[in-house]
Structure formats: structure tokens, C-alpha cells
Amino acid sequence: MDHPHQETLVRRIGRSWLATGCLAIACLVVDTTSLSGQESWLQGLFARRPEIASRDSAAMMRLVRPLSERVDQSVIQVFSGGRIVALGTIVSADGYAVTKYSELSAAPISVRVPSGKKVPARVSAVRPANDLALLKLDGSEPETWDIKPANFASVEPPTGSFVITPDRDGYALGLGTLGVRARHVGHRGRLGVTFYDGSTEPPIVQTVYPSSGASDAGLQDGDRILKINGQQMSGSKSAITTLGRFYPGEVVKLTIMRGDDTLELDARMRDQTVLMESQNDAKVNGPRNARLSGFDQVIQHDTVLAPNQCGGPILDSDGNIIGVNIARAGRVVTYALPSALVNAEMVSMLDEARRQ
Numbered sequence: 001m002d003h004p005h006q007e008t009l010v011r012r013i014g015r016s017w018l019a020t021g022c023l024a025i026a027c028l029v030v031d032t033t034s035l036s037g038q039e040s041w042l043q044g045l046f047a048r049r050p051e052i053a054s055r056d057s058a059a060m061m062r063l064v065r066p067l068s069e070r071v072d073q074s075v076i077q078v079f080s081g082g083r084i085v086a087l088g089t090i091v092s093a094d095g096y097a098v099t100k101y102s103e104l105s106a107a108p109i110s111v112r113v114p115s116g117k118k119v120p121a122r123v124s125a126v127r128p129a130n131d132l133a134l135l136k137l138d139g140s141e142p143e144t145w146d147i148k149p150a151n152f153a154s155v156e157p158p159t160g161s162f163v164i165t166p167d168r169d170g171y172a173l174g175l176g177t178l179g180v181r182a183r184h185v186g187h188r189g190r191l192g193v194t195f196y197d198g199s200t201e202p203p204i205v206q207t208v209y210p211s212s213g214a215s216d217a218g219l220q221d222g223d224r225i226l227k228i229n230g231q232q233m234s235g236s237k238s239a240i241t242t243l244g245r246f247y248p249g250e251v252v253k254l255t256i257m258r259g260d261d262t263l264e265l266d267a268r269m270r271d272q273t274v275l276m277e278s279q280n281d282a283k284v285n286g287p288r289n290a291r292l293s294g295f296d297q298v299i300q301h302d303t304v305l306a307p308n309q310c311g312g313p314i315l316d317s318d319g320n321i322i323g324v325n326i327a328r329a330g331r332v333v334t335y336a337l338p339s340a341l342v343n344a345e346m347v348s349m350l351d352e353a354r355r356q
Helices: 006-020 023-030 041-048 058-069 213-217 236-243 272-276 279-285 339-354
Strands: 075-080 083-092 096-100 109-112 118-127 132-137 162-166 172-185 193-195 205-208 224-228 251-258 261-268 295-301 313-316 321-330 333-338
Touching (some): 058 162, 058 172, 109 132, 118 339, 193 236, 213 261, 295 321, 333 339
Antiparallel strands (some): 075 083, 083 096, 096 132, 109 118, 118 132, 193 205, 295 333, 321 333
């Protein structure tokens, strides 16, 4: 090496990487714009090894794998109706896990546990306000599942911190940067219809918006909505008020009259921002979860995840579990419920499930 301090610096960085897999240190090294003249030789190093400098490179994924491996016994894969719909986070040694509630839209429900086995599961408690469901794993031989409860840290990393999303197999699904501290995200669920004004007759559908939950369910202009989830509707205001209570991703049961026929339809509420966006916006944002809003608190990061990769834990650069990914909301926007909120909901749901 050309400079007497270079070897000491490299050894110090190497020890940090090997001992903790610290992503923050790695990214500090990559940011060569802040290096002194004595350390400018590192610019050449990363110029020769560009694969290290990329945040989502295979080299960086290998670097943080010791952290993601720490929680590989706490992450499961969730199936609903035979499809992979989410990840889940083990929260108790007797086989309870939290996952994303709005994705559990079809039976049967099953999970793939850390040992690789696929076992049946059932919903034991739900918290719609934060899109959380508590699953109970019901398969035989639970001693072979190789599960370990997640330990949620009480710390919240500062804005700009790096975060890691682990997969079920101990690998990192992606790396990101925490962009926004914990904040409320408002409730914007919409069915995708307008009604004719009327205070006494059953509400009459005036318009059904394309690509909405109403359209997908088969609702048509002129349909009269008699009941929503079994509740009698007396006019357009009652329908609007009732629908406004549901979260994006929730399914509502509509009893309608079409001509002389009475029909039953199931319609999924959609996020208002999704209904209002253009086709070009939708292409730019890519696939997202049906439930994108209505959370008490979320932390926001820019990890690129698929919708069915939400529901599992998220780690800080020290390997602490700081929350649960809850929604892929945009091209560079992923929401996670912070640990404090998850802990409170988890304790409440476990208590409810065990009293049944």
C-alpha cells in the first residue's frame, strides 16, 4: 500500500464488517466524497470493484447476511388459497405468528416454516386498524418446525439509517434507507362508485369506476344496494358513511337488487390514491399491496419489495428487529409498523387468542 495509514484503515473496516456485517460502515466507505486526501486511494478501490459500491449488489447482500441469518428462525412464508401472499413473523414459541391481514383473502391458509415444512394455520385474532393478523400454526410435530420468537427492539433508528429485510431462508431480500420517522398514514378506502342522491330509497349506483373493487365484483350502474355486510341501507348517505368505515383491502358483502333479481357480491375496497392514478402512474409504481393506508403509525423506507414480501421483520444495521413490513406502497416507498406498535398489538392479540 502507498500510505502508512491505509493498512490500519482497511483492517479496521474489515473487522467491523466481519464482526457485525454493519451496512452503515459499508456505505460510509462507499461515500468517497467525504474522504480525506490521505484516504482517497479508496476511490480507486471502489472504482475497480464497482459491485461492492452498489447498495443492492450481491456483494452487499453477502455482507449483511450474518445479520439476516440471526432471524431466519423467526420468518415464515404465508399461503392463502394456494398462493404465496406474505411473509410472517413468529412471535411465540408455541406457534403464533403475525402477518398482513388484508392478504388472507382465501382458504386454506398455510405457512412454510424455517425447517422447510408446510403446515396448516388459522387466523386467531385480527387488528384491522393496522392490517395485522395473528396466525396459529396447527401442524403436527411442532418440535420440527425450527421456529424462534422474534425479539422486537425498543429503539427507533434515526432518519437516514440503513435497514435490511430478511427472507425465510436467512438471505436478505433487500436493503433500504429509512426516509421518514414514525407517522400516521390516513385511511383512504374506496369502493369505486358514486350514488344518485336520495334519502329514503335504497342507494342507487350512478357510476362504477373501472379497475375498482366495485367493477371487479361485477357491480353495475343502476344497481340498488340493499345491504352492506348485512346492514340495511336507506339512502346514499348511509351507504357512503358505512363504506367509509372500511379499510383498503377489506372485503365487503353487498346485497343488491338488479331489476327484479337480488344478488350477493363480494367487493374489495381499494386505496383512494390507486383509484385516482393514471395508467402511467400505475406502471411507474409497479405492483403494490391492496392496503396502502390507514395505519396508526408507520416508518417509511425505500427497499424494493414485492407485495407478497411484506409481513416479515425489518432490521437495523445492528441486526435489531425494528418493526414489521406492512405495505409496498410505491416505486420507492415501503411502510413498516414500528416495534412499539407491533409489540402492543401482538400482546393484545396473543391474550385474545389464548382466552378462546
